[in-house]
Amino acid sequence: MRDYIYNFWQGLFTILIGMKVTFKHLFVPAVTIQYPSVKPQLPERERNRLYVNMDDCIGCDQCARACPVNCIEIETVKSIPGEDLGTTSNGKKKALWVTTFNIDFAKCCYCQLCVFPCPTECIYMTDVYEFSEFKRESLVYDFVTILPEEREQKKKNFEEMQAKKEAEKAAAAKKAAEEKAAAQANKPAEPKPDNKEENKQ
Amino acid sequence: MMYDWLYNLTGSDILAMFIVSLLPLFVFILPFALLAVLAERKVSAHMQDRLGPMRVGYHGILQTVADIIKLLQKEDLVPHATDKTLFNFAPLLVFMGSYAAFAAIPFSGFFIGSKIDLGIIFIVGITGLVVAGILMAGWASNNKYSLLGAMRSAAQIISYEIPTLLIILTVIMLTGTLSLYDLSELQTAYFWNWLILGGPAVGLQKILLIPLMIMGCLIIYTSTLAEVNRTPFDIPEAESELVSGYHTEYSGMKFAMFFLAEYANMFAVSAIVAIIFFGGYQSPFGYLGNTLGWTWLVPIEQFFWFTAKGLFFVFVQMWLRWTLPRFRVDQLMAFCWKYLIPFSFVILLLVGLITLI
Amino acid sequence: MALKTEEMVLNMGPQHPSTHGVLRLELQLDGEIITNVIPHIGYLHRCFEKHAEAMTYPQVIPYTDRMDYLASMGNEFGYVLGVEKLLNIQLPERVEYIRVIMAELQRIASHLVALGTYGADIGAFTPFLFCFRDREKILNLFEITCGARLLYNYIWIGGLSHDIHPDFIRLTKEFIKEFRPNVKELNDLLSYNRIFIERTANVGVLPLDTAINYGVSGPNLRASGMKWDLRKDDPYSVYHKFDYDIPVGKGEKGKTGDCWDRYYVRVLEMEESLKIIEQAIEQIPEGDVTSAIPKRVKPPEGQVYARVENPRGELGYFIISDGSLNPARVKVRAPSFVTMQVFPELCKGFMVADVVAILGSVDIVLGEIDR
Numbered sequence: 001m002r003d004y005i006y007n008f009w010q011g012l013f014t015i016l017i018g019m020k021v022t023f024k025h026l027f028v029p030a031v032t033i034q035y036p037s038v039k040p041q042l043p044e045r046e047r048n049r050l051y052v053n054m055d056d057c058i059g060c061d062q063c064a065r066a067c068p069v070n071c072i073e074i075e076t077v078k079s080i081p082g083e084d085l086g087t088t089s090n091g092k093k094k095a096l097w098v099t100t101f102n103i104d105f106a107k108c109c110y111c112q113l114c115v116f117p118c119p120t121e122c123i124y125m126t127d128v129y130e131f132s133e134f135k136r137e138s139l140v141y142d143f144v145t146i147l148p149e150e151r152e153q154k155k156k157n158f159e160e161m162q163a164k165k166e167a168e169k170a171a172a173a174k175k176a177a178e179e180k181a182a183a184q185a186n187k188p189a190e191p192k193p194d195n196k197e198e199n200k201q
Numbered sequence: 202m203m204y205d206w207l208y209n210l211t212g213s214d215i216l217a218m219f220i221v222s223l224l225p226l227f228v229f230i231l232p233f234a235l236l237a238v239l240a241e242r243k244v245s246a247h248m249q250d251r252l253g254p255m256r257v258g259y260h261g262i263l264q265t266v267a268d269i270i271k272l273l274q275k276e277d278l279v280p281h282a283t284d285k286t287l288f289n290f291a292p293l294l295v296f297m298g299s300y301a302a303f304a305a306i307p308f309s310g311f312f313i314g315s316k317i318d319l320g321i322i323f324i325v326g327i328t329g330l331v332v333a334g335i336l337m338a339g340w341a342s343n344n345k346y347s348l349l350g351a352m353r354s355a356a357q358i359i360s361y362e363i364p365t366l367l368i369i370l371t372v373i374m375l376t377g378t379l380s381l382y383d384l385s386e387l388q389t390a391y392f393w394n395w396l397i398l399g400g401p402a403v404g405l406q407k408i409l410l411i412p413l414m415i416m417g418c419l420i421i422y423t424s425t426l427a428e429v430n431r432t433p434f435d436i437p438e439a440e441s442e443l444v445s446g447y448h449t450e451y452s453g454m455k456f457a458m459f460f461l462a463e464y465a466n467m468f469a470v471s472a473i474v475a476i477i478f479f480g481g482y483q484s485p486f487g488y489l490g491n492t493l494g495w496t497w498l499v500p501i502e503q504f505f506w507f508t509a510k511g512l513f514f515v516f517v518q519m520w521l522r523w524t525l526p527r528f529r530v531d532q533l534m535a536f537c538w539k540y541l542i543p544f545s546f547v548i549l550l551l552v553g554l555i556t557l558i
Numbered sequence: 559m560a561l562k563t564e565e566m567v568l569n570m571g572p573q574h575p576s577t578h579g580v581l582r583l584e585l586q587l588d589g590e591i592i593t594n595v596i597p598h599i600g601y602l603h604r605c606f607e608k609h610a611e612a613m614t615y616p617q618v619i620p621y622t623d624r625m626d627y628l629a630s631m632g633n634e635f636g637y638v639l640g641v642e643k644l645l646n647i648q649l650p651e652r653v654e655y656i657r658v659i660m661a662e663l664q665r666i667a668s669h670l671v672a673l674g675t676y677g678a679d680i681g682a683f684t685p686f687l688f689c690f691r692d693r694e695k696i697l698n699l700f701e702i703t704c705g706a707r708l709l710y711n712y713i714w715i716g717g718l719s720h721d722i723h724p725d726f727i728r729l730t731k732e733f734i735k736e737f738r739p740n741v742k743e744l745n746d747l748l749s750y751n752r753i754f755i756e757r758t759a760n761v762g763v764l765p766l767d768t769a770i771n772y773g774v775s776g777p778n779l780r781a782s783g784m785k786w787d788l789r790k791d792d793p794y795s796v797y798h799k800f801d802y803d804i805p806v807g808k809g810e811k812g813k814t815g816d817c818w819d820r821y822y823v824r825v826l827e828m829e830e831s832l833k834i835i836e837q838a839i840e841q842i843p844e845g846d847v848t849s850a851i852p853k854r855v856k857p858p859e860g861q862v863y864a865r866v867e868n869p870r871g872e873l874g875y876f877i878i879s880d881g882s883l884n885p886a887r888v889k890v891r892a893p894s895f896v897t898m899q900v901f902p903e904l905c906k907g908f909m910v911a912d913v914v915a916i917l918g919s920v921d922i923v924l925g926e927i928d929r
Contacts, residue, residue: 007752008540010752011752011753012419014750014751014752015521015524015525015751015752015753017746017750018524018525018746018747018748018751019520019521019524020746021524021743021746021747022248022520022523022524022684022747023248023520025247025248025249025250025684025688026244026247026248028250029250030246030247030250030251030252031250031251031691031694032250032251032252034252034255042701043701043702043705043723045701045702045703045704045705045720045723046701046705046706047704047705047706066616066617067617068613068617068618068620068621109620109709110706111619111620111709111711112705112711112719113616113617113620113711116719125705245683248684249683249684249687249688250687250688250691251687432681433681433753435681523683523684524682524684524747525681525682525751525753526677526680526681526682526748526751526753526754526757527680527681527682527753527757528753528756528757529756529757529909529911529912530909530911531909532756532757
């Protein structure tokens with residue numbers, strides 16, 4: 001019987017205490033920030049959309065290698081000797097043309113692992129967090145600043161230079177082989193220790 | 202009364218009856234239901250340190266209008282293998298049960314829908330129709346979980362009608378009248394005549410009655426809370442552990458009817474508690490109209506007081522909803538049968554003894 | 559003529575407002591009483607362990623964040639402890655202290671989610687919002703430190719990614735001052751409420767020997783009466799320098815090990831975490847947090863099992879290294895996985911409405927179970 005009365009009293013009392021708490025909160029100002037009209041001030045280290053400053057990018061591929069989800073796609077082309085690509089802001093001389101630098105923000109997990117390895121600090125996180133798109137393909141951002149025709153031009157230049165180099169090398173090799181053959185013709189009888197080489201091969 | 206005044210004004214009894222019956226509905230209850238939805242959202246928001254609807258209208262005032270428009274233009278889905286008649290009729294029954302109760306409630310000394318002598322019994326009987334509506338909704342939905350929810354709700358409402366009736370019996374025993382109008386008229390002239398403070402009796406009777414009346418008020422408030430399916434007794438309605446209860450399968454206007462009926466019901470039971478224990482439409486301090494000599498002001502004041510008391514109790518109902526967790530079904534039943542009913546019997550007995558003094 | 563009855567099978571499907579994540583529970587009922595519960599998991603499997611074999615050691619850290627997304631600092635901590643043991647790195651003191659502060663703040667945040675959603679499951683909607691309001695403050699603290707609110711990538715192998723912000727200590731002290739009265743308010747509103755006690759006392763009792771047999775750890779084990787906490791019994795980092803207590807379930811409102819005990823142990827643990835944070839803030843030394851981070855993480859061959867006390871229990875990482883840049887195997891021992899195994903035992907004999915109460919009290923996160 002005593003338990004019964006105790007239960008009843010306890011029930012009533014705790015309900016009243018709870019009601020007091022809720023009533024007090026009627027007069028506490030609300031903590032809501034009404035978002036689209038009022039935007040909260042985000043801290044400076046906030047991790048939002050990335051930005052790449054192509055003037056500083058040396059094409060070292062460190063950020064692409066550091067990314068855990070492989071959302072950065074980089075393709076570089078060696079420059080032909082004599083071209084001046086300029087220097088980065090901390091004095092390094094650039095040697096590679098970056099022809100592709102895509103970041104797929106649908107894949108990016110905003111972990112900031114790409115920002116740390118960059119030697120010139122050209123990739124960093126901005127404070128832009130409202131960048132929704134209607135199509136998924138529009139979330140693939142292309143940061144390269146040279147025009148597509150110029151990129152093709154650079155690639156062609158490189159290939160031509162490669163081809164020229166190959167041709168020169170082939171010509172030089174041919175010449176060396178001819179000289180060697182001529183030298184051999186001049187030196188007929190010399191004992192050559194060729195046992196070891198044949199065994200090695 | 203209002204009916205006589207209108208009859209004198211228009212000269213035709215049909216027109217007078219028509220206006221009298223539609224007046225509370227369109228002028229008071231429907232706007233109240235719309236406002237109550239908004240008030241619930243704003244009250245709950247401020248209790249939880251947030252803002253609630255803010256965009257539609259100034260600070261969200263037009264939110265319910267937007268909701269009603271949305272519900273009106275929704276597709277009316279009727280599941281395939283249901284009992285179509287029952288399915289379509291159930292919301293109507295629930296709606297009717299809630300709104301018909303307002304016929305016997307006196308809004309002021311001047312206006313009462315129908316001055317029947319059986320006021321309270323009529324109201325309790327009509328709100329019993331709601332049970333039938335809920336059961337029909339649960340059965341006709343052809344959904345295992347809706348049926349479960351509906352049966353639980355029916356059991357809950359029926360069980361909790363017993364303490365309600367017992368307390369009403371107590372009040373009847375004390376005052377000798379069933380009509381709500383007479384009950385309000387009995388508690389005239391200042392708040393110490395209110396039944397919660399013992400009523401118009403004098404002397405020892407009054408002092409002895411006070412604790413019993415307070416207990417009785419709490420019991421009837423709790424059991425009517427259970428009758429309208431509000432937290433902590435809202436198993437059939439809120440996100441039940443499994444599904445959303447008996448109105449899962451309803452969409453569009455039918456759902457709106459369940460919804461509005463719930464808020465009208467809330468006001469009806471608050472009004473009953475206010476009338477029985479807190480003096481109905483009587484002012485606690487006397488009437489400004491009487492002191493100034495403008496007798497036409499008195500009914501308006503009485504209406505104001507009635508609405509204020511009703512709204513206060515509705516606010517307390519909302520307050521309870523956002524404070525308390527939910528009961529489990531068997532605990533709900535245990536609470537009714539093991540706690541409320543014995544207490545109500547004891548109160549009945551004691552008040553009966555006191556009236557003999 | 560005997561009445562033929564059948565067992566009914568009810569499905570609490572993957573999408574449900576009360577299961578914490580995508581969990582499918584198949585309930586076998588006899589009327590309202592449960593005879594068996596079969597949990598079906600795997601709806602959130604993202605092949606974490608397979609990914610870890612393809613990533614380098616530092617790249618695995620964002621993946622560990624995403625397992626138990628409500629206690630990310632704890633996940634990172636465990637993994638980093640394992641790799642540092644393999645590499646035998648000596649850490650600066652400051653790093654250890656900051657890691658402990660972050661882990662304890664994360665514990666409070668995770669318990670706030672657990673308590674808030676538990677109240678919401680039971681039907682009290684207001685404590686949910688109060689708990690989340692307090693959690694916002696903690697997430698703001700994390701935001702100024704590392705830039706993210708939920709998945710941090712902050713604790714790195716050999717140190718941290720950033721030093722704490724200059725305002726961090728002041729804001730943390732303000733938070734602690736505001737938070738203590740809020741815990742008391744939560745107790746008034748929910749813990750001692752008679753209806754809440756009726757719903758949760760004597761429901762889902764986990765006896766101590768069952769808990770030990772299944773390998774349950776964390777608050778669930780402590781609520782059953784055993785005082786076992788990895789921070790005291792197998793100390794890692796600088797936990798041995800602090801003075802705090804381990805709350806244990808005492809069966810105040812019912813049997814020891816019921817839902818109320820599990821709930822209340824979490825409330826008490828938040829208070830203990832506050833004590834640890836206060837002491838750590840007083841004692842924190844100066845130093846450089848990035849000095850011990852190796853340029854390339856290439857541990858020697860070997861294997862290590864590292865465990866931390868996560869808010870949900872003992873999180874263990876078994877890392878096998880074969881001397882290359884990628885781990886050969888990272889196996890995770892998730893505490894919620896073990897709890898799901900003991901869950902059917904807890905539910906037998908109770909009603910359907912209690913399943914939600916029990917599920918909320920054991921506090922699982924599907925990200926951890928499915929990985």
